[in-house]
Amino acid sequence: MVYAPIPVGALMTCFAVGYYLSQIDDASLGRFPGYRLSIYLYGISALVELLAEPMFMVAQYKLWFKTRVSVEGTAVIVRCVLTCALTVYGSRAVVTGSSVSEGSNNNTMGVLAFAIAQFVYGLLTLGGFLLAFWSKSTERRDLDRKRMAAAIKKRDGITTEDLSSSDDDGTVSMSALLPRRLTKVGKDGKVESFYFDKELLKLSRTLTSQSLLKHILTEGDKMMMAKFTMADAQGVYAFVLNYGSLIARILFQPMEETSRTLFSRLLSDIAPGSTVGNKDAKGEMTDNGTITPKTLTETQLGNLVLSRNLLLTIMKFHVLLGLVFIAFGTHYTATLIDLVVGSYWSTLTKAPQVLSLYCYYVPIMGLNGITEAVVQAVASEKELGVLSYWMIGFSAVFCSTGAFLMGTLGLGAEGIVLANCVNLIMRIVWSMWFLSGYYGRYIPISAGTSSLVVKESYGGILARFAYVPWQNILPRPAVLVVFGAAYVLTAMTEQWIGWQGLINKAVHLGIGVVAFVVAMGVVFLSEKQFLRDIQGIVRQRRR
Incomplete structure (x- = not known):
């Protein structure tokens, strides 16, 4: 299955490269040095990175986190240093005698610096994984054992058979990385031969469709910017996105991943559709085909209350962090940009205004991340399917809002930030509504008891929110x-x-x-x- 992304990704890359090459005009070629070559380099880089995908997935399965961090970390550092070096070189290599005013943004490398660095990143990623897998391969192990056995025989005149043993020491065969037909014995005793397991292929299609939908919601802003705005506004938004999303990459992403794992462990046995581990807690089938309420154990109750309080605490943290950005970030963006990157971006572009607006977007982004992480941790497969349909609706609202703000009102980069705010607020409200229903399934049986029972109805839509004290997230x-x-x-x-x-x-x-x-x-x-x-x-x- 890990080879499936290679042909699919290669086809998508060819379409993408062909599309962007067809959109190039003479004005763009004159304004952006190396524009056409940059597109080719990005396409080739994507293909090279796709070739490393099987090794990346095997490393994930083998829990070789150190290998992944070493390879990707080295590649990222080299890409950053190379991008910086080429950009500085381009800024100093402006043609002598050209009329370049002070504070201009001319650079002989332009986007080509990023394309070259990305191409080198792809090569280092592929080469790094190949070297890492060779160092952990059975072929390398057997070669080392043969060399060691030969050295011992030469020194002592004896042969050590133990050195050539084939015990499983966590290595992987390099030949096993190549695709080949698989076989398995079915329940009827017949041997089946195939390249893709049917159940795994079905699951992969479902997950891929959800990933594409989330990718559109995540990257749709860039697509819409390319459709409705000029290159200047796209550059401002890219500038703001890179600086503004630092807090998301550094703080929000690790917190979301940790929360998803923690909530999954706390609530795995009381997730929708699951059974309770206690014999007395199991529901019984009635004559009309319904299930009687299930009583939770003390441990399950404790985990339920703990997870709810933990969710509210993390959400309150995001609210407080958002207040910091709003109160102390919105009116210092021009100062920051002027100090960090110079007067061109602080005075001649809308970057300060867009980054100020982005400060309002930060707490919304944090709340969406944590609520969706918890939803994914506790929702059943059916409920995740329902979420996919809601995501389609959110995507439609996002696209229409962005088109109106950028196309009709002409707000440019500010319009796409506002459209993202609308999109994430809707997703936050839906996640809170879902989690209210999840925790609302369990209510006290009677006063003075700590047991909970499953609740089948919640009342009205707004009443459902009352099952979780969301007001506790406010300072x-x-x-x-x-x-x-x-x-x-x-x-x-x-x-x-x-x-x-x-x-x-x-x-x-x-x-x-x-x-x-x-x-x-x-x-x-x-x-x-x-x-x-x-x-x-x-x-x-x-x-």
């Missing part, structure tokens, strides 16, 4: 007030003091630092229980 009023005051204060200093001069920057940043310290002090005094809960989560993750 205390004092915290909201201090962040609101900080937002107003930083807005006033940006407007009255400005950020263009060095002194202006120092005063503006100094006021923000003081406001941040005060806000964190209020959080520390008002949210002591929340901070203890976060500390407990960190300790649990380390264990």
Whole structure:
């Protein structure tokens, strides 16, 4: 199955490369150096990376995480260094005598620097996995044993048979990586021969369709930017996306993966459609074909309450983090961009305005990530299928909203950020609605007892949300007030003091630092229980 992506991906790559080559005009070729060559390099890089996919999947199955980190880490570092070096070289190699004004963005390498670095990344990924697998292969092991046996025989004049034993030491044969027909004996005793197992192929199709749908929702913003905006707006959005998504890649992604694993372990035996491990807890079939409510054990009840409280704690963390970005990020984007990348991006583009709007998007992105991670951890296969249909609806709303904001209103990069906010807010509400129903299945049997029973109905749609105290994710009023005051204060200093001069920057940043310290002090005094809960989560993750 791991070879299936290679022909499919190769076909998609050829279509993509052909499409972009057909869209090139003379103006683009003159404006972007190496544009056509860059497209070819990206296509070839994709094909090379596809060839490494089987080894990547086997490494995942073998739990060779160190191998994966070493190969991918080395390739990423080289790609970053090479991109930086080529970009710097291109900025210094502007043709002498050309009329280049101060603060312009001319570069002789342009996008070609990124394409070359990506091509090298693909080669290093494929070569790194080949070397890693050769070092762990049975062929390499047998060769080393033969050499060792020959050395011992030459030294002592004896042959050591033990060195050529074929015990399973976690290695893998290089020849086993090549595709071949498989055989298995069926229930009737007949031997079947095939390339793809039918059940596995069916499951792969389902997962692939869901992955494509999520990919469209994730990457659809770039597709829509290419459709409705000019190259300048696309560049601004790419700039903002790379800087703005740092917090998502560094903090949100590991937290989502950890939460998905943790919730799966806590709630695996009380997920929808599962049976309870206690004999007395099993439901019984009635005459009309329905199942009587199932009583949960004390352990299951504890895990259920723990998971709900854990979910609310993590969501509150995202809300507080979002308040930090909104209060202290929205009015410092121009200052940050001016200090990091220069006056071109801070004054001649809309990057500061778009990045300010992106600060509102950060908490929405965090809440969506954690809620969907929990949904995937506890939902049944049927419920995940229902989620796919909802995702199609969310995708349609996202596309129509983006087309209206960018095409009709002409908001450009700001419009796509707003469309993403609308999309993720809908997904958050759906996930909260689903999780309300999940936890709402279990209600107290009677006052004073800790047992729960399965609940079949929830009342109205809005009433369903009442089964989880979602209001607990909101900070205390004092915290909201201090962040609101900080937002107003930083807005006033940006407007009255400005950020263009060095002194202006120092005063503006100094006021923000003081406001941040005060806000964190209020959080520390008002949210002591929340901070203890976060500390407990960190300790649990380390264990």
